[in-house]
Amino acid sequence: MGNEEELNRIIDYSGRDYKHIGTRPVRPDGVDKVTGRANFGADFDMNGMLHGRMVRSPHAHAKIKSINVAKALKLEGVKAVVTGKDFPAIDPSDKIVGEVVVSFYDMSRNVIARDKVYYDGHAVAAVAATSPQIAERAAALIEVEYEVLKPVMNLAEAMKKNAPVLHKGMTTEGVEPAPKKSSNIAKRAQFALGDVEAGFKKAEVIVEGDYSTQTVHQGYIETHACVVSLAADGMATVWSSSQGQFMVRAMCAKLCGMDNSKIKAIPAEIGGGFGGKTVVYLEPVAMMLAKQSGKPVKMVMSRDEVMRATGPTSGGHARCKLGALNDGTLVAGELEMEYEAGAFPGSPVGLGCMTGFAPYNMTDILCTGWDVVVNRPKAAAYRAPGAPVAAFAVESAMDELALKLGMDPLQLRIKNAAIEGTQAPYGVKFGRIGNLENLRAAEEHPHMSVPLGPNQGRGIASGFWFNIGGTSSAEVMINEDGTVIVVTGNPDIGGSRASMALMAAEVLGVDVSRIKPLVADTESVAFSALTGGSRVTFATGKAVIEAAEDAVKDMKRRAAKMWDVELDQVEWENGCAVCIETDKHKPLSIADIAKKSDRTGGAISGKANINAQGAGPAFGTHICDVEIDPETGFVTVLRYTAIQDVGKAIHPSYVEGQMQGGAAQGIGWALNEEYVYSDEGQLLNTGFLDYRVPVCSDLPMINTVVVEVPNPGHPYGVRGVGEVPIVPPLAAVANAVSRAAGVRMGHLPISPPKLLASIDEAK
Amino acid sequence: MAKHHVTTTINGDRTEFLCDTEQTLLDVLRDELGLTGSKEGCASGDCGACSVTMNGTLVCSCLVLAAEAQDAKFETIEGVASAEELHPIQRHFLQEAALQCGICTPGFIVATKALLEHNPDPTETEARYWLAGNLCRCTGYDKIIKAVMNAAAEMRGA
Numbered sequence: 001m002g003n004e005e006e007l008n009r010i011i012d013y014s015g016r017d018y019k020h021i022g023t024r025p026v027r028p029d030g031v032d033k034v035t036g037r038a039n040f041g042a043d044f045d046m047n048g049m050l051h052g053r054m055v056r057s058p059h060a061h062a063k064i065k066s067i068n069v070a071k072a073l074k075l076e077g078v079k080a081v082v083t084g085k086d087f088p089a090i091d092p093s094d095k096i097v098g099e100v101v102v103s104f105y106d107m108s109r110n111v112i113a114r115d116k117v118y119y120d121g122h123a124v125a126a127v128a129a130t131s132p133q134i135a136e137r138a139a140a141l142i143e144v145e146y147e148v149l150k151p152v153m154n155l156a157e158a159m160k161k162n163a164p165v166l167h168k169g170m171t172t173e174g175v176e177p178a179p180k181k182s183s184n185i186a187k188r189a190q191f192a193l194g195d196v197e198a199g200f201k202k203a204e205v206i207v208e209g210d211y212s213t214q215t216v217h218q219g220y221i222e223t224h225a226c227v228v229s230l231a232a233d234g235m236a237t238v239w240s241s242s243q244g245q246f247m248v249r250a251m252c253a254k255l256c257g258m259d260n261s262k263i264k265a266i267p268a269e270i271g272g273g274f275g276g277k278t279v280v281y282l283e284p285v286a287m288m289l290a291k292q293s294g295k296p297v298k299m300v301m302s303r304d305e306v307m308r309a310t311g312p313t314s315g316g317h318a319r320c321k322l323g324a325l326n327d328g329t330l331v332a333g334e335l336e337m338e339y340e341a342g343a344f345p346g347s348p349v350g351l352g353c354m355t356g357f358a359p360y361n362m363t364d365i366l367c368t369g370w371d372v373v374v375n376r377p378k379a380a381a382y383r384a385p386g387a388p389v390a391a392f393a394v395e396s397a398m399d400e401l402a403l404k405l406g407m408d409p410l411q412l413r414i415k416n417a418a419i420e421g422t423q424a425p426y427g428v429k430f431g432r433i434g435n436l437e438n439l440r441a442a443e444e445h446p447h448m449s450v451p452l453g454p455n456q457g458r459g460i461a462s463g464f465w466f467n468i469g470g471t472s473s474a475e476v477m478i479n480e481d482g483t484v485i486v487v488t489g490n491p492d493i494g495g496s497r498a499s500m501a502l503m504a505a506e507v508l509g510v511d512v513s514r515i516k517p518l519v520a521d522t523e524s525v526a527f528s529a530l531t532g533g534s535r536v537t538f539a540t541g542k543a544v545i546e547a548a549e550d551a552v553k554d555m556k557r558r559a560a561k562m563w564d565v566e567l568d569q570v571e572w573e574n575g576c577a578v579c580i581e582t583d584k585h586k587p588l589s590i591a592d593i594a595k596k597s598d599r600t601g602g603a604i605s606g607k608a609n610i611n612a613q614g615a616g617p618a619f620g621t622h623i624c625d626v627e628i629d630p631e632t633g634f635v636t637v638l639r640y641t642a643i644q645d646v647g648k649a650i651h652p653s654y655v656e657g658q659m660q661g662g663a664a665q666g667i668g669w670a671l672n673e674e675y676v677y678s679d680e681g682q683l684l685n686t687g688f689l690d691y692r693v694p695v696c697s698d699l700p701m702i703n704t705v706v707v708e709v710p711n712p713g714h715p716y717g718v719r720g721v722g723e724v725p726i727v728p729p730l731a732a733v734a735n736a737v738s739r740a741a742g743v744r745m746g747h748l749p750i751s752p753p754k755l756l757a758s759i760d761e762a763k
Numbered sequence: 764m765a766k767h768h769v770t771t772t773i774n775g776d777r778t779e780f781l782c783d784t785e786q787t788l789l790d791v792l793r794d795e796l797g798l799t800g801s802k803e804g805c806a807s808g809d810c811g812a813c814s815v816t817m818n819g820t821l822v823c824s825c826l827v828l829a830a831e832a833q834d835a836k837f838e839t840i841e842g843v844a845s846a847e848e849l850h851p852i853q854r855h856f857l858q859e860a861a862l863q864c865g866i867c868t869p870g871f872i873v874a875t876k877a878l879l880e881h882n883p884d885p886t887e888t889e890a891r892y893w894l895a896g897n898l899c900r901c902t903g904y905d906k907i908i909k910a911v912m913n914a915a916a917e918m919r920g921a
Contacts, residue, residue, distance in 0.1 A: 026857045033865030034853040036800015036840035040866055043799040132794075133783060219900045221804040221812055222866040271802070271866025272900050303805040494863040494901060653860030657902050661863065664903030688809035688898060696904045697888075697895040 001639070002446035007703040010652060011441055013434070014710045014717055020505040021716055024653045025512050027498040029269070041225030041241025041268045042300045049227060049296035050079055052282075052289050053135035055125040055142045056309065057117035060151035060375040060681025061164070064115055064124060068143040072127055075141060077134040080292035083125045084114040087288065088257035106344035108255050110378050111284050117146070118166060118343030119377050120682045121308025123281075128289040128297045151375040151681035155317050155338045158184040158374045166343065166373045186345030187371040191353045191425055199332025199364030203323025207400040211393040211746045213730065214674035215315040215340060218382045219665070219693045222271020223306045228286035229296035234262050236287060241268040243277040243491055244530025249522045255284040256291075266521040267491045274665070275381030276311045278532050304686040312675060313382035314339040314347040318393035320356075322400075328407050330362050330416045335393060338370040339386070342378040347371045348386025354426035355727070356390030358464035359435055359619055360416045365425055375681050381532060383662060384465045384723035388669065388730050395461035395731030396746060399738065409460045409735070410448070413621070414439045424617075434645025434709030435462070435619040441705045442621045447641040455628050456638065457740030462621045463727025467720035468533035469612030469713075473526035474543035476504060476551045478604040482591025484508065486517040486547075489528030490540045494661075494722065495654035499537045500544045502650050503716065507548035509575030510590060526609050534720030537650055538711075539612035545715050550606025555593050558600040562588065614713020618720065620644035622663060622728040626736040633756030635671055635737055641703040642728075647711040647719030659725045660702040666729025668694045674749050771832040773798070774842030782829035789813045789824040791832070792839060800840035800869045804898065811897030814870040814877075815839045821877040823896075840869035843876060852876055852914040861910035863901035871897050875911050883919050887912065 001007070010022075032038040069081040087108060095103040112123045125142050129135040152158045152166065165182045172179050174188035200206065226240035236258065242248050245265040253260050270277060282299040289297040301310070316339045323332035335356050339347035349369030357365050367390075402409040417436045423429050442448065442460070452458060475487040486504045490496065497517040505512045528540060556570040559577030563570075569581035576587035597604050625639040642659040649655040672692045676684045685691040710717025730748060738745045741755065743762040766781040773796070780795050789806075792798040792815075801824055804810035808823040815824045816838045824839075843850045852875050855861070862868045871894065878885060878893045885893065890911050891904070899907060 024860070027860070029865070030857045030862070031849070031853075033862055033868050034849065034856050034872060035844050036798075036869040038865055039799070040802065042803065043793075133785065220864070220866075221810055221898055221900055222802070222864070223804070269866075270864060272864045274900070300803075303807065303810075495860070651860075653906070654863070657860055657863055657906060660903035660905045661901045662903075665900065687807050688805050689807065693898060693900060694903075695895040695898060696908070697891040699891075699904055701887075701908070702903050702905045 001450045006446050010649065010706045010708065012708045013437065014648060014708055018506060020502050020512055021648065021650055022652060023502070024651060025498065027495050028501055028517055029492065029497055038269045040222055040271045044227050044239050044268060045298065046227055046229055046296040049298050050128040050130060050293055051132040051135045052126055052128045052286050052297045052299040053139045054123045054285065054305065055139045055144065056305065057113065057120065057122040057124055058682065059117060059146055059148050060120045061149040062117050062146035063149065064113060064117060065145040065147055067125055069125065071143065072138040072141040075134065075138045077130040078127055078138045079130065079295060080128040080289045081125065081142070082285065082288045082292060084112045087112060087255060101346050103344065104254050107251070110344060111255060111281060119375050121305065121377065123285070123309065126285045126289060128293050152184060153375055153677055153681055155340060155372050155374065158372050159338065166375065184373045185370055186341060186373055189350035189353055189369040191367045192365065193423060193425055194364035196332050196334055196364050196366040200323045202331045204326045205401065205404055206321065206323045207397055207404055208321040209397050209400060209744065209746055211318045211320065211396055213316050213389050213392060213748045215312050215376055216669050216673045217307060217312040217691065218274040218276035220272030220274060220276060223301040223303060224282055224310060225300040226283050226286050227296055227298045228283060228290045230287060230290040236263045238263060238265045238283050239268060240283055241270045241277065243270065243273045243493065243532055245491065245522050246489060246527050247278065247530045248280055248283055251280040252283050252287055256287045264521055264523050267519050270491050270493050273493055274383045275385060275532060278381050278530055281310055303688065307686040307691060308683050309377050311380050311382065312377060313385065314341065314379045314389070316389035318389065320393040320397040322397045324401055324405065328405055328412050328415045330360055331364065333357050333362050333365040335367045335390065337390060338372050339389065340374045340376060340379065341371050342376045343373060344378045345371055345373055347379050351386030352390035355387040355464050356394040357425045359418055359462040361418050361422045367425060376675065383665065383726040387463065387465055387727045388666065391461065391463045391727045392730040392734065392748070395728065396734055399735040400744065410439060410442055413462055430617060432709060432712055433617055433619060434707050437707050437709055438619055438621040438643045438645055441643050441707055442623060445623065445641055445705060447623050447639055447703060450639065452625065455630060455740055457626055457736045457738070459624045459732045459735030459739065460621065461728040461731035461735060462619060463724055464617065464619050465534065465723040465727060467538060467615045467618055468535045469539040469615040470529040470535055471527060471611050472540040472543040473528045473609045474540060474547040475525060475605060475607040476547040478551060478590060478594050480594050480597065482589060482594040484510065484515045486515055486544055487520045487525050488540050488544065489520060489525040490531045490536045492519055493531050494658060495651060496536045498654060499541060499650040503541050503544050504548045507545055507552060508590065509572065534722045535615070538615055538714055538718045538720045541718055542612045542714060543608045543610050546608035546610060547606045550608060551604060554604050554606060555590065558593050558597065558604065559588050561600045562596060616647050616711025616713055616719035618645055618724045620724040620728050622732040624732040624736045626733065626740055628737060628740045628755065630759055633752035633759065635750060635755065637667060637700055639700055641705065642725055643705040643707060644721065644724055645707040645709050645719065646721045647714065648708050648717035649706050650716065650718060652706060655706055655721050656704040658721045659704045662725025663702050663729050664694050664699060666726045667699065667733055669748065670730045670733035671749055672751065767830045769830060769833050771834065772836045774838055784830065786829045787825050788827040788829050788832055791829040792824060798839055798841050802866055802869060811874060812867050812870040814873040814897065816873065816877055821874055840873055843872055851917050855910040855914040859906045859910035859913065861902065861906040867897060867899045871899065871907060875914065879915050879918055883915060885915060
């Protein structure tokens with residue numbers, strides 16, 4: 001359908017020339033990762049360490065009547081056993097209220113149950129022993145007596161009037177008048193623009209549909225793992241794989257009742273997270289086992305534990321109604337959604353409400369979201385949390401609208417595209433965004449002109465994510481030979497060290513091979529918020545740029561001293577200090593300045609601690625071609641193209657990789673992945689064999705078009721890239737299948753039996 | 764129960780170890796021999812992160828009992844590069860940016876090496892089916908396949 005250059009393009013709207021930004025050097029941590037030398041969470045041992053093992057509930061909903069640990073403690077080699085009682089009590093009001101509420105009270109109970117278990121796999125106790133085998137045997141000897149309660153496994157059951165209540169005393173927030181009765185509905189969130197009723201009155205065409213998605217897991221290949229050491233003086237070291245060493249430190253301190261200064265958190269290489277490693281599960285438990293035993297404790301989850309007790313993201317149900325004029329102009333939109341929060345409140349339904357209609361210029365909309373607890377694991381962040389489910393509903397409805405209007409689905413989106421100045425559903429007016437540029441790129445892409453055969457369909461969908469900034473730190477240290485170390489506090493989850501090095505190279509004017517970027521522990525760099533929200537290349541990148549500029553300032557001062565000229569006579573060009581006053585001074589390279597630094601004031605470094613503002617909202621548009629087998633209901637993805645405005649691609653290969661990876665995860669969400677529970681609430685598919693993430697032979701090559709409409713809030717125009725690409729694919733795939741099958745597939749995953757049943761029903 | 768004494772060859776080196784009956788080869792590689800390049804993603808043979816070759820055949824080391832290693836010859840990720848240079852497969856993985864988090868990478872490289880020894884000129888489809896037992900959640904496989912095809916071409920001298 002075209003050559004590789006046509007299929008994969010970078011469309012640059014910045015018009016700026018960079019020397020280093022936009023090149024594709026080998027990543028600095030690459031060799032370690034292709035040779036097996038990189039140390040991930042489970043690859044670290046300490047001398048004399050014990051092995052910890054969790055005891056988990058086999059019941060989805062039960063009261064804990066008693067826990068008897070006597071037999072386990074008697075087993076030779078067992079050194080510690082902890083239960084919820086060993087952890088400090090946390091006040092229920094102890095929470096951080098942000099876009100998603102973080103309740104330490106709930107988190108503490110999620111890490112290890114107290115009086116009640118809320119899902120199959122909920123941790124109830126833990127042991128530490130001299131070998132993993134003994135720990136496993138000891139775990140089996142812990143006797144937990146339960147009073148089994150009826151589980152509430154899905155949204156419809158949980159919202160019924162007389163449903164068993166998970167949390168007595170929890171009432172629905174955000175409803176007037178405030179209800180007094182305990183409920184599984186934790187919260188109602190609402191976002192509105194204009195007058196939706198008046199909008200629908202203007203409509204000449206209305207579509208309305210019902211959509212649902214299932215609970216899915218982030219599916220990182222590395223399971224959670226940590227080693228914790230706690231010395232007799234109360235000083236602890238936590239080595240673990242997470243999306244934020246400062247988050248690990250804060251959560252351990254909170255949940256174990258310690259000061260931050262007593263905990264050193266060392267980030268391991270992280271083997272995938274996608275949002276799922278923005279919380280702790282093992283670290284506080286290993287801390288308490290280490291405290292009790294006086295020895296370092298290592299804990300590593302099995303895949304089964306990961307599936308049963310970590311992640312996942314919310315399954316959701318949505319009703320979406322769209323109104324338009326006959327020419328395709330959107331005049332009204334209504335979206336009402338319920339999301340599973342899992343065992344404790346806090347699904348990302350509010351974020352879903354804020355993002356669903358964001359790609360469109362609409363003045364009259366109403367989005368309502370309900371946050372509902374069910375007896376499934378507490379939902380964790382997963383790439384653009386909340387947005388994919390909302391986008392699935394809205395983008396499927398857009399496809400229905402296009403069909404009803406007899407309009408091309410891409411032209412319908414172009415006609416209604418949100419552009420600079422459009423009022424977003426969540427309150428802000430968009431600044432410079434690249435939504436329309438994406439759609440134009442789709443229009444011109446060779447993918448769109450490939451003819452479709454029998455049983456084939458093409459789906460289009462767009463998606464939006466805010467991207468965030470926040471607190472980031474960086475230090476740029478100039479070594480005495482002129483090489484450079486760039487230190488940040490953000491775990492590198494997909495190549496960010498390469499981006500940091502490139503941005504520092506651009507400021508300093510030296511080759512990236514002379515720069516070593518690293519991720520430091522909590523005692524070697526100032527606080528940085530965690531890796532998430534597509535914020536690292538934007539916010540931490542901004543900190544790196546400022547730190548590098550700080551170092552340049554220092555080096556200019558040193559050069560002025562070496563030449564004995566005024567500072568304003570020194571400029572920085574191509575990695576050298578140059579004297580503009582006179583040409584008798586030869587330019588000084590970083591190495592020249594560094595070599596004499598002892599005579600000009602000692603070591604040279606620059607630093608920046610910032611709270612980065614000006615994050616750039618971003619959009620993506622995906623095109624998917626499928627072929628369905630009407631005999632079996634099997635769907636083959638034939639072609640896929642992901643188009644995204646990234647602002648500026650610092651290292652284009654890793655930008656493309658994020659887009660391709662997000663698309664692949666979204667394809668899995670659309671076609672295969674779902675949590676399957678027994679009637680009693682036990683998770684049945686706890687391994688990769690039957691929780692099937694896309695494998696190599698399931699997918700085609702994934703074309704990428706990197707659109708670069710610079711974000712004015714970043715020196716190089718960066719927006720952030722990791723989250724947008726998982727927003728469009730659910731609907732892109734579903735729209736393609738629906739068009740191929742001639743029947744709307746509004747309920748994910750589109751598994752072969754489900755598609756077959758829908759085809760048969762439509763006959 | 765007494766431990767088993769096993770004599771085997773790993774990356775060309777004669778190696779001895781003691782193991783429990785229930786320990787897998789992966790357990791021993793990682794926990795007893797310090798070869799942590801092979802990763803555990805599932806312990807059920809579904810993800811391929813622990814891929815090694817056993818007497819030239821690609822296997823998941825989590826599905827081999829350590830006691831079965833007696834007299835066998837293994838190659839792990841630690842044996843792929845020489846002290847002087849990376850293997851062409853490793854180089855192409857780096858050049859194509861065929862990894863993001865990198866946890867699956869050792870398994871993919873071992874599996875790719877086995878593929879190209881078995882079939883030096885695979886089609887894209889053949890490569891995709893051979894590697895279908897290795898899960899990657901980050902990349903969508905696109906750049907991995909490009910790296911594999913480029914490495915195959917270089918190794919054939921094409």
